[in-house]
Structure formats: C-alpha cells, structure tokens
Amino acid sequence: MSKQLRPMLKVEKWLKRAFLPGMRTFRPSAVAIVITSPGGSAAQSELIHQRVRSLAQQTGTTVYTFAEDVAASGGYWLMCAGDEMYSTATSLVGSIGVITAGFGLHRVLEKYEIERRVFTAGKYKDQLDPFRQVKPGEVERVQELLSDLHESFQEVVRSTRGNKLDTSNEDDLWSGRIWTGRQAAKLGLIDSVGTVESVCKQKFGEKTVFVQCGEPPRAGLLDAFGARAPLSFGQMGWSQGSAYQAATGAAQGFLDEVEYRSMMARYGL
Incomplete structure (x- = not known):
C-alpha cells in the first residue's frame, strides 16, 4: 500500500474501470479481484470494501475475490468484499485481529541526560509517547480502541460468511491466527481452493476472456x-x-x- 497515496484513492480508478468499462457493447460477466496483502489501515480496508460492494450493487455484478501469497488482516477484510472467496492451497489467509506497536525509549533519554519538552492541549494528546513511561490507564484506553476495531472486523466477516463459518471454536477464528488456503476452506473463511483462471473458466467456460484492470x-x-x-x-x-x-x-x-x-x-x- 502506497505511503504517498492513500490506498482508496489509488484503486478507485481501477475499480471504476472494472465495474464501469464505459463501453455500451461490453459489460463484464463478473469482476475478479486478486489480493496479495498482509494488511494495513483498518479504515482504508473498510473504505475499499464498501466501494467494491457499492459498485457491485450499482451494476449488478458478481464479485469473486482471490488470495495469492497472503490475504491477512486488512487483506482478508478486502477479500470479504467478494460474493465468493477463493485462495490457492498454500496461500496464507485470515489474521482476523488488530495490532498496534511502538517502542519505549525513555531510558535512552535518561542515559544521555536529554530533556524532552512536549506541550499539549488535551489530556490524552500525548498518549503512549515513546519517550516517556506509560501512564496509568493508557494501556486500557488503547485496548478499548483495538477491541472496537476488532469487533468491526468480526462484523464484516460474519455478515459476509454467515452460516458458512465453522463456529465450533469461534474464539480461534477471531484470535488473529492465519491459516493456509486448505485450512481456511475447512473453517468457512473462504468458499474453496482455486485460482482466478480455474474458477472463472469453470463458471464461464474455457473461452473466458480476462480484461486486466490494475497497475x-x-x-x-x-x-x-x-x-x-x-x-x-x-x-x-x-x-x-x-x-x-x-x-x-x-x-x-x-x-x-x-x-x-x-x-x-x-x-x-
């Protein structure tokens, strides 16, 4: 995902080109989205997911999503935009969780006798500043944010996969674990193992023509x-x-x- 251009803005033109080719004589039978991503921003994942579903409903187009190397965390969130979801047997899929990380560098300042001066307006504006010790209650507040984002992620998966999910050990599904494509299929996280070419030719025939819309x-x-x-x-x-x-x-x-x-x-x- 580009740091110079937000992912939603970067893919918007390609999504429009896929769903709305602009030619009266040509309408796609379906849109296949191939994903290789270990994750990223929850907000950007949500925006792209919603945009795909909006265009699918607007045009009446079926969407198939495919995991290649990795579709984990935000990458799996994107996979959930598909009406049907597939991966190779050896793809890594899932990681339904949320993470944030940082460093504690206050001892470095102490060692070199460096005085850091920070001025804020707002009680929590310097929350988890890496150059000072963690204040009481900060971990709990961050955990509240992560838990709420995690719940949003779970809601997307539940609404997409519905009764296809194997909920016999539901806690494991939401634990942040990743699975191979074969394991994910057994758990109901994807529909089946398959590649974009094999699945689409099976559904639309051997003479299926693929039109690339992407970088x-x-x-x-x-x-x-x-x-x-x-x-x-x-x-x-x-x-x-x-x-x-x-x-x-x-x-x-x-x-x-x-x-x-x-x-x-x-x-x-």
Whole structure:
C-alpha cells in the first residue's frame, strides 16, 4: 500500500474501470479481484470494501475475490468484499485481529541526560509517547480502541460468511491466527481452493476472456542487468519496454522484494 497515496484513492480508478468499462457493447460477466496483502489501515480496508460492494450493487455484478501469497488482516477484510472467496492451497489467509506497536525509549533519554519538552492541549494528546513511561490507564484506553476495531472486523466477516463459518471454536477464528488456503476452506473463511483462471473458466467456460484492470507489471531489479525484457501494457497488448524503464524500475523492484520478504518473515516463513 502506497505511503504517498492513500490506498482508496489509488484503486478507485481501477475499480471504476472494472465495474464501469464505459463501453455500451461490453459489460463484464463478473469482476475478479486478486489480493496479495498482509494488511494495513483498518479504515482504508473498510473504505475499499464498501466501494467494491457499492459498485457491485450499482451494476449488478458478481464479485469473486482471490488470495495469492497472503490475504491477512486488512487483506482478508478486502477479500470479504467478494460474493465468493477463493485462495490457492498454500496461500496464507485470515489474521482476523488488530495490532498496534511502538517502542519505549525513555531510558535512552535518561542515559544521555536529554530533556524532552512536549506541550499539549488535551489530556490524552500525548498518549503512549515513546519517550516517556506509560501512564496509568493508557494501556486500557488503547485496548478499548483495538477491541472496537476488532469487533468491526468480526462484523464484516460474519455478515459476509454467515452460516458458512465453522463456529465450533469461534474464539480461534477471531484470535488473529492465519491459516493456509486448505485450512481456511475447512473453517468457512473462504468458499474453496482455486485460482482466478480455474474458477472463472469453470463458471464461464474455457473461452473466458480476462480484461486486466490494475497497475501493469513494473520492471524489476533483474531487468536493469538484462536478465529479462521489461514489459509494458499498451492499447495493442503486451510489448517490450525500453532500457530506461528497466533502469527506473530497478530500485522499485528491489523495494518490492524487500517488502515481500518482510511480509513472509512476519509469518515466520
């Protein structure tokens, strides 16, 4: 998720293009949304989820959501925008929970005899300031916020999955655990195991045509060294990009790889 542009604003144009292609002679049979995300802002997840459902209702279009590598936490919240939800057998799905984290650095200031001066208007404005000790009651207030966000998340899952959920051990569902795609299917967190291509061709036939609505693949680190030819998406289809695209995409490709590895490390993989 981009730090420079809020996720909702970033995906809005692609959602409109998917649901409202702007051509009278063409209407999609369905919209398939492929998700790889370890999570993010609860508010942005909610906004995108609501926007997908709004466009689906407005156009009468069925939505299928698919998890690739990871659809956890906010990523799973997005999956719940689908009328039907799928993942690969080895995808990581779930993590229905809320987290916040920080550091306690007040001892560092004490060690180096640094005096920090903070001025506020509002009793709780400096809540959980990392440069001072935790005040009495702060943990409880933060926990109240997290619990309320957690309840909102659970409500979305319950309203989406309904009686499909295996509630024999309901506390485990809301514990923040992640599951593989196969495990998630058994728990009712997804409908079944499948890929976007296999599911859509099964539903709409082998001649199903997929129209991509999203960011085109960027050139990666290997492209800068000529390991593979970069691609760009034009009006006539896929074509080779320029060496300039490879060079400018190399840094972003490296950052994407770092982000991906960090995401996997988060779940001990």
